[in-house]
Amino acid sequence: MTFLKGSLLVLGYFFVAHSFKNLFGFLGKRKFIKSNELLHEEWARYSAFYKYQPIDLVRKYFGEKIGLYFAWLGVYTQLLIPASIVGIIVFGYGVATVDTDIPSLEMCDERLNFTMCPLCDGACDFWRLNTACGTARASHLFDNPATVFFSIFMSLWAVLFLEHWKRRQISLSFSWDLTGIEEDEVNNESQNAEMYTSAKHTHTHTPSFPTKLTWKDRLPGYFINVSSILFMFGLTFSAVFGVIIYRITVSALMAMSPDPETKSNVRVTVTATAVIINLVVILILDEIYGAVALWLTELEIPKTETTFEERLILKAFLLKFMNAYAPIFYVAFFKGRFAGRPGNYVYVFNDYRMEECAPGGCLIELCIQLSIIMLGKQLIQNNIFEIGIPKLKKLVRAIKDKGTAQKESEDERPPQQWNRDYDLAPFEGLTPEYMEMIIQFGFVSLFVASFPLAPVFALLNNVIEIRLDAKKFVTELRRPVAIRAKDIGIWYNILSGMGKFSVIINAFVISFTSDFIPRLVYQYIYSQTGTMHGFIDHTLSYFNVSNFKSGTVCNLYIVFPFRYKDYREPPWSAEAYQFSKQYWCVLAARLAFVILFQNLVMFLSLVVAWVIPDVPKTIVEQLKREKKLLVEVFLQEEKDKFQLIHSLFSKDPPRHQRHLYGSPLPLISYDLV
Numbered sequence: 017m018t019f020l021k022g023s024l025l026v027l028g029y030f031f032v033a034h035s036f037k038n039l040f041g042f043l044g045k046r047k048f049i050k051s052n053e054l055l056h057e058e059w060a061r062y063s064a065f066y067k068y069q070p071i072d073l074v075r076k077y078f079g080e081k082i083g084l085y086f087a088w089l090g091v092y093t094q095l096l097i098p099a100s101i102v103g104i105i106v107f108g109y110g111v112a113t114v115d116t117d118i119p120s121l122e123m124c125d126e127r128l129n130f131t132m133c134p135l136c137d138g139a140c141d142f143w144r145l146n147t148a149c150g151t152a153r154a155s156h157l158f159d160n161p162a163t164v165f166f167s168i169f170m171s172l173w174a175v176l177f178l179e180h181w182k183r184r185q186i187s188l189s190f191s192w193d194l195t196g197i198e199e200d201e202v203n204n205e206s207q208n209a210e211m212y213t214s215a216k217h218t219h220t221h222t223p224s225f226p227t228k229l230t231w232k233d234r235l236p237g238y239f240i241n242v243s244s245i246l247f248m249f250g251l252t253f254s255a256v257f258g259v260i261i262y263r264i265t266v267s268a269l270m271a272m273s274p275d276p277e278t279k280s281n282v283r284v285t286v287t288a289t290a291v292i293i294n295l296v297v298i299l300i301l302d303e304i305y306g307a308v309a310l311w312l313t314e315l316e317i318p319k320t321e322t323t324f325e326e327r328l329i330l331k332a333f334l335l336k337f338m339n340a341y342a343p344i345f346y347v348a349f350f351k352g353r354f355a356g357r358p359g360n361y362v363y364v365f366n367d368y369r370m371e372e373c374a375p376g377g378c379l380i381e382l383c384i385q386l387s388i389i390m391l392g393k394q395l396i397q398n399n400i401f402e403i404g405i406p407k408l409k410k411l412v413r414a415i416k417d418k419g420t421a422q423k424e425s426e427d428e429r430p431p432q433q434w435n436r437d438y439d440l441a442p443f444e445g446l447t448p449e450y451m452e453m454i455i456q457f458g459f460v461s462l463f464v465a466s467f468p469l470a471p472v473f474a475l476l477n478n479v480i481e482i483r484l485d486a487k488k489f490v491t492e493l494r495r496p497v498a499i500r501a502k503d504i505g506i507w508y509n510i511l512s513g514m515g516k517f518s519v520i521i522n523a524f525v526i527s528f529t530s531d532f533i534p535r536l537v538y539q540y541i542y543s544q545t546g547t548m549h550g551f552i553d554h555t556l557s558y559f560n561v562s563n564f565k566s567g568t569v570c571n572l573y574i575v576f577p578f579r580y581k582d583y584r585e586p587p588w589s590a591e592a593y594q595f596s597k598q599y600w601c602v603l604a605a606r607l608a609f610v611i612l613f614q615n616l617v618m619f620l621s622l623v624v625a626w627v628i629p630d631v632p633k634t635i636v637e638q639l640k641r642e643k644k645l646l647v648e649v650f651l652q653e654e655k656d657k658f659q660l661i662h663s664l665f666s667k668d669p670p671r672h673q674r675h676l677y678g679s680p681l682p683l684i685s686y687d688l689v
Contacts, residue, residue, distance in 0.1 A: 052077070052490065060486040065479050069486075071188070078489065079498025080192055084185070085446050086482070088504055089453065091184050093478040095177045099170065099460070099471035106166045106468040110157035117156045118548035119535070123375070124149035130552070131578040133358045133559060135282075136271045137369055142578060145552070148375035151283075155376035158383050158466055159530045167465045167522040168617055174461050174515035175621040178508070179628040185503055190635050194502045237315035241331075244312055248305060248335050255297045256342045263290045264368040283374060291385050294343045295392040302397065305335035306448070326506045329447060333454065333510060340455050344389065344463060347382045348521075348529050357593060358580050359563040375581065379530045382466040390459040390470060394477040397452065402484060406441055406492045413439060443496035449485060450507050453478075457511065461518040465525045519621075523613040527606040537605050542598070554598070556580065560587040 055077060059070055069090050075083030114120065122128060123145055130145035189195050263286050270282045309331040318324040352373035356362040362370045374381055456477070460470050526532050538551050556579040577587075583599030585591045629636075 055486070055490050060483065060490040062480070062483045062487075065483055069482065072191075075192060078496060079500065080194060081499040081501040082446065082489070082496065083192075084188065084501060084504055085449060086485070087184065087188055088181060088507075089478065089482055089485075091181050092177065092453065092457070093475065093482065095173070095180060096460075096471050096475040096478065099173050100475045102166060102169055103464075103468040103471045106162040107157065109162045110160045113160065114153050114156050117153075117160075119531070119551045120149075120152045120156050122549075122552040123152040128552070130556060132375070133578055133580045135372070136268050137361075140271045145375060145579075151374050151376040151380060155374075155380040158468065159377065159379045159532065161532070163465050163468065163530065164526055164532060166468050167526060168613075168620070170461055170464045170471075171515070171519050171522065171617045172620055172624055174518060175624045176628070178512055178515060179625055179630070181508075182630050183628070183632050186631050187635060189502055190638070194500065234316065237317065240315055241312045244308065245331065245334065248308065249338055252301065252335075252338050252342050255301065256294075256346055259290050259294055259297070259343065260346070260371070261364065261368075262293065263287075264364060264371055267371065268368060287381060287384055288388075291343075291388040292392075294385070295389055295396075298339055298343075298389065298393070299397055301339045302336055305339060306332055309335060322505075325445075325447070329450075329506055329510075332447065332451060336451060336455060337458070340389070340393070341458065341462070344382065344385055347378060347385050348463065348466070348525055351378055351381070357582060357584065358559045359593070377529070377531055379466050379525075382463065382525075382529060386459065386463050386467045386470070387473075390456070390467075391473060393452075394456065394473070399477075399480065399484065402488065406488065409441055410492070437494060440494045441492060443493050450504075453481075454507065454510060454514070458514055458518075461514060462521045463525060464518075465522045466529070516618075519614055519617045523610045523617075526613070527609045533606045533609055534602050537598075537602050541601065555583070557582045557584040557596075558586040559593075563587065 055070070055073060058064060058067065059074070069086055071083055071087050071090070074086050126144075126146045128145070132143050132145050134140035134142060266289070267282055267286050270285065309328055312331055313324060313328040316327060318327055351371065354362055355370040355372045364370060456474055460474050464470055534555060535548060535551060538554050539546065539548055542554060543550065558577040559580055560577065583596045583602065585594050585596050587593070
């Protein structure tokens with residue numbers, strides 16, 4: 017009878033346990049499906065672009081590391097809204113004042129009759145400055161006094177963005193209980209030692225990793241790293257130089273064309289095609305540099321996963337930063353600086369003259385270069401590649417699976433949900449997602465003085481990018497393993513460095529690329545009326561046609577003098593064709609502006625960072641409240657301990673022990689407050 021009761025109890029226990037297991041498994045499955053469907057409906061759809069992201073649900077489903085990425089992307093996109101509004105206002109100011117801009121009107125005035133030097137040797141003829149009227153008017157849209165204000169604003173905006181994200185990150189860390197965690201570190205060296213030791217006992221083949229790596233073991237990897245990175249930098253510069261040669265040769269060939277329409281569109285055609293070639297080269301080298309950075313990082317054998325990730329990010333960022341911005345740096349700071357002057361030009365391969373800036377300045381060409389590269393990378397690399405390549409890979413896998421499925425027997429069960437999930441593309445980390453946004457941040461902040469509409473296009477791209485990434489994570493990729501992280505890691509340091517670097521770049525763009533400083537110098541030093549009348553004539557120097565080298569000019573009958581854009585002494589001066597006093601005055605003003613601009617913006621940035629506290633007030637108050645509660649709990653525990661001790665010692669001992677212990681202890685009072 018006892019055995020029967022025991023058997024019934026055991027069976028009942030297993031029945032109840034199995035029922036609870038099925039119940040909780042069903043609820044867990046319902047919860048999983050509900051979370052997945054809710055993310056797809058409220059987050060991973062393009063029609064939900066106007067909604068806030070469910071960051072808490074993203075964190076619960078994907079983990080803190082991915083949740084922090086989408087939270088950071090949301091903050092960045094949100095703060096692009098005021099930058100876009102100010103950029104549109106600045107561009108609108110340029111459109112509204114283009115008809116009253118005196119330098120543009122003087123360039124378009126046919127009565128001034130400025131005859132300019134030929135743009136190439138042999139085939140090009142003298143030309144009139146008023147033919148560049150369209151370029152001058154387009155330059156004013158971006159090269160106007162409002163551009164300086166916008167540069168200062170964007171420098172402060174970068175600081176405001178970083179401070180706002182710092183506060184948001186602390187709030188998320190507090191609400192997600194991440195304030196005291198340390199990231200899980202996986203020591204690669206210990207793993208290699210364990211693999212090496214276990215292979216000895218199991219007699220299996222494994223790579224012969226040393227149990228402890230010395231600097232001699234790491235030296236070859238470091239040497240290959242440095243030499244490879246220098247080689248990649250040389251490859252990037254070679255690509256830029258190749259495009260420069262293309263521009264020079266195509267310009268010369270089109271100038272020799274008998275078709276007058278072809279001659280008139282030389283600059284537009286060459287600039288547009290050269291930028292497209294730059295874009296294609298950048299897209300190709302980006303893919304190569306990503307693979308090279310991964311290979312170089314593996315050669316170093318980092319100790320931990322975090323070290324591996326940080327070194328990979330640094331290498332990939334350096335290579336892709338140089339690749340994306342090298343053509344833009346050339347146009348901004350080098351183009352036209354080393355072209356020489358009429359009669360003493362600088363030649364490439366002894367045949368082709370170095371290219372010069374457009375008559376309206378290099379800023380309009382910088383704007384074209386920046387806009388096409390930025391929009392091309394966003395449209396092709398960030399959107400088409402992210403949509404097209406996963407779809408293509410999925411199609412290839414489907415074709416392979418279809419061929420395999422035909423060979424299987426028909427009586428097998430249909431594929432389960434976990435089989436379909438396994439067939440999705442594997443998750444390859446957040447580095448590519450962060451990288452494309454960091455490069456975009458550079459376009460928005462570094463050269464924003466030349467393209468005020470950059471924040472607008474970045475905002476439009478990011479609205480799509482958030483939903484595109486969300487759809488990719490929910491439907492296209494395997495669900496990644498959740499990883500706890502307390503911040504975005506090294507990406508914050510990169511953003512901070514780029515924000516400080518943007519101040520220097522914008523200062524030099526305004527000083528040396530635009531005509532803002534020469535206009536100020538002319539108006540307040542050289543203008544007799546205190547206005548901009550006569551500015552174009554002031555910036556043009558004289559040249560004697562007889563000083564041309566033989567064979568470089570086709571029409572020597574043009575009357576003297578003709579003009580070229582530079583600050584040089586006239587041919588009748590004792591120091592003919594040397595830099596004039598105006599040149600040194602403008603150069604001194606440019607350098608002074610760089611120093612003033614940098615110090616002013618850095619000071620304002622420090623003020624903004626000091627005014628905005630890192631920790632939100634609500635978090636500070638909550639931390640104080642928690643600290644107060646902890647103190648109260650501690651005091652209550654100490655009070656309870658004292659009362660217990662007091663109750664023990666306040667009892668009278670037995671009569672036969674009184675002579676041993678004497679009278680009871682007196683009552684001791686402690687002030688716990």
